[in-house]
Amino acid sequence: GNSVTQMEGPVTLSEEAFLTINCTYTATGYPSLFWYVQYPGEGLQLLLKATKADDKGSNKGFEATYRKETTSFHLEKGSVQVSDSAVYFCALIDRGSTLGRLYFGRGTQLTVWP
C-alpha cells in the first residue's frame, strides 16, 4: 500500500541552525511527493514538490530531493528563521491510482528560537 513516515517531533532549533526533517515513503505505483507547511491557526500551504526520481523541489530556502533508491524525500534548510516555526507534512499521491488520494505523514512540529 501507500504510506509516508516522518521523523518524530517536536524539533527545536536556534535561529540560523541547519534543518533536516526526514521523510520516507512506500508506494504501490509511481508517486509524486510533496511538503506542505501549516502555520498556527492556518490551512496547509504547498512548500515544494517533486514528480520524478532525482527531481529537487525548492522554495523559500527549503529543498528536498526525490530519492527513489532510498524511497526518501527529506526536507532541508541551511539557516532557519523564527518565522519557519510551523508543522511540516510530507505527502504523496500515487499517480498509478485513479483516486487522487493524498497520503500524509504524521507531521513534524518545528520551533525556532531567536
Place this chain on the structure above:
Amino acid sequence: DTEVTQTPKHLVMGMTNKKSLKCEQHMGHRAMYWYKQKAKKPPELMFVYSYEKLSINESVPSRFSPECPNSSLLNLHLHALQPEDSALYLCASSPTLLDTQYFGPGTRLTVL
C-alpha cells in the same frame, strides 16, 4: 493565483443546528476535496469530487452531506453534529485528480 477560499472562518453550532461550509476556487480546477483535521494530526480525507461528481466518500457519517453545484464551488452541509466533530475543516482543489492539491485556510468548527 492558487487561492482557495473558505467561509466562514469560524463556526459554533449546537447539536440540533443545520449549517453549511462553503469552498470556492477560480483556478479552473476540476477536482475538489473536503478534509477534516484534528489538533496535532494530519488531515483526513472525507470526500472527493471530480468533474462535479462524487468519486470518493470515506465512509463519512450521513450528518455530513457534500454538494458540488458547479466546477468552482463545493459545499459541506452539516446536521445533527456531535461534539467530537469539532475540528478544522479544510477544502482543497487540484487541476485533476492526480495533480497538486491546493488548500484553503479552513473553517474552525466547534460543536457544543
